[in-house]
Amino acid sequence: MDEIAAFRVRFPAEVVEEFLRRAAAVLETGQLIPGTNNAEFELRFAELVGAEHAVTVSSGTAALEIALRVAAVEGRPVLVPANTNYATAEAVLRAGCRPVLYDAGLYPDLAAIGAAWTPEIAAVVVVHIGGYLTPELVRIRRWCDERDVLLIEDASHAHGAAVDGRRAGTFGHLAAFSLFATKVLTTAEGGVLTTGSGVRAAAARRYRDQGKADDGLHNVVFGSAWRMSELHAALGVAQLLGFEAILTRLDRLVSRYLDGIDHPAVLVPRLPGARCSGHKFIVTTSGAAARESLRAHLRACGVQPGKGVYDVPLHRQPALRLTDQGPFAAAEHFAASHVCLPLWHGLTDNEADRVVEAVNGWRYDG
Ligand SMILES: Cc1ncc(COP(=O)(O)O)c(C=O)c1O
Structure with a gap:
């Protein structure tokens, strides 16, 4: 596949x-x-x-x-x-x-x-x-x-x-x-x-x-x-000219993830009344080890995880010279624990369902 x-x-x-x-x-x-x-x-x-x-x-x-x-x-x-x-x-x-x-x-x-x-x-x-x-x-x-x-x-x-x-x-x-x-x-x-x-x-x-x-x-x-x-x-x-249709397609894919993902160790952000743009679909795990385990499991299932947003918070980006600021617990936890699932308007329903299946099939006892 x-x-x-x-x-x-x-x-x-x-x-x-x-x-x-x-x-x-x-x-x-x-x-x-x-x-x-x-x-x-x-x-x-x-x-x-x-x-x-x-x-x-x-x-x-x-x-x-x-x-x-x-x-x-x-x-x-x-x-x-x-x-x-x-x-x-x-x-x-x-x-x-x-x-x-x-x-x-x-x-x-x-x-x-x-x-x-x-x-x-x-x-x-x-x-x-x-x-x-x-x-x-x-x-x-x-x-x-x-x-x-x-x-x-x-x-x-x-x-x-x-x-x-x-x-x-x-x-x-x-x-x-x-x-x-x-x-x-x-x-x-x-x-x-x-x-x-x-x-x-x-x-x-x-x-x-x-x-x-x-x-x-x-x-x-x-x-x-x-x-x-x-x-x-x-x-x-x-x-x-056709952007609302793209947004509607992304909405549908997001709903498929929201409805389908059901795993005790995977948190899915849900906000009633909110519509996300569909740039990223983000889930969080308990921390760095769980995140790496989920990413590796997705790859083994033929699902490429997306790039993080973001894996390194700004106070740890040396070129910005903000290293004297912090610590930032929420930023660090998010950086270490989140995973972005595949998302773009051409992703098929079938592919989204395969991603859901892969996430729900993850075994982690850390
Ligand atoms: C949160 C955020 N702000 C600003 C930018 C900068 O945008 P650009 O690459 O178009 O300059 C980006 C780019 O990806 C971004 O992700």
């Missing part, structure tokens, strides 16, 4: 056709820099998320850095979860801020944010790990508003994810999505920033175009070459 891949990049035939049609038009017109495809992507993405404004950029990291620059928090400390991608803290550092880590496993929570809080903190970043939204998002936003602190969502994994019908990208003052190749919506490389503020959206557009003012002078903000090309935007629009 074929091995079940953790993830594949595949586009439905109608997406390929639409992209090729748009790409040909881009080449024929010579309009490579942001134009109609970028504009359409922004409108459709804002609609998808339910945000007032969306601004395309060159990467999720750029979207985060621009969000922080637009927030005008340079030189100040910013709260970042210990469990996230290197890029979250990297963007904070590049924006001239100091990352102060708070403890988090799968979900950021208010207790940990409150424990790391000091009055100097200028912004709080929450990360929707794997496309799962913390049920505390509305409370976290209220908490930030009460302290006049900006909430920034790193929604890099969370296209279409929602809590009580409200989608990721609308809870923070600003949000950043990645469109990197591994994401459920991708432009190969790319990102998009969402916000409810027209002023902030306009500032973000200026930042992404090397900070150019209307008269062409670079006298307003210190921006960079953070634009998205029309070819990349064309790929994004081609997917957005």
Whole structure:
């Protein structure tokens, strides 16, 4: 039997056709820099998320850095979860801020944010790990508003994810999505920033175009070459046209896992009222030994486990120089104990059932 891949990049035939049609038009017109495809992507993405404004950029990291620059928090400390991608803290550092880590496993929570809080903190970043939204998002936003602190969502994994019908990208003052190749919506490389503020959206557009003012002078903000090309935007629009169907397919696969996995040593995160994006399907075990045993068992059953999110928390990433922070018990436990099961829109029902069978058949007496 074929091995079940953790993830594949595949586009439905109608997406390929639409992209090729748009790409040909881009080449024929010579309009490579942001134009109609970028504009359409922004409108459709804002609609998808339910945000007032969306601004395309060159990467999720750029979207985060621009969000922080637009927030005008340079030189100040910013709260970042210990469990996230290197890029979250990297963007904070590049924006001239100091990352102060708070403890988090799968979900950021208010207790940990409150424990790391000091009055100097200028912004709080929450990360929707794997496309799962913390049920505390509305409370976290209220908490930030009460302290006049900006909430920034790193929604890099969370296209279409929602809590009580409200989608990721609308809870923070600003949000950043990645469109990197591994994401459920991708432009190969790319990102998009969402916000409810027209002023902030306009500032973000200026930042992404090397900070150019209307008269062409670079006298307003210190921006960079953070634009998205029309070819990349064309790929994004081609997917957005049928994206709800992709999300529905991912929902169905997630439900199959939720309904099927039944093992006393495998914890499955379940949140009533929440919809995850389908970027990752995450289960947790009791710790490192159990996790390695489950991963090895899955491989032996012909199931490739996915990459962790994340196996090493930020305070143990030497290049970030945050090693003096911590310890972070929740981040360490999550890093050591979680497993990502195969998930992508082309996974078949039969393959999902084989994954469930493999998980349920795991024997562990550690
Ligand atoms: C949580 C998180 N934040 C930020 C990023 C950065 O996105 P990009 O690779 O598009 O710069 C990623 C990338 O995978 C991510 O997983």
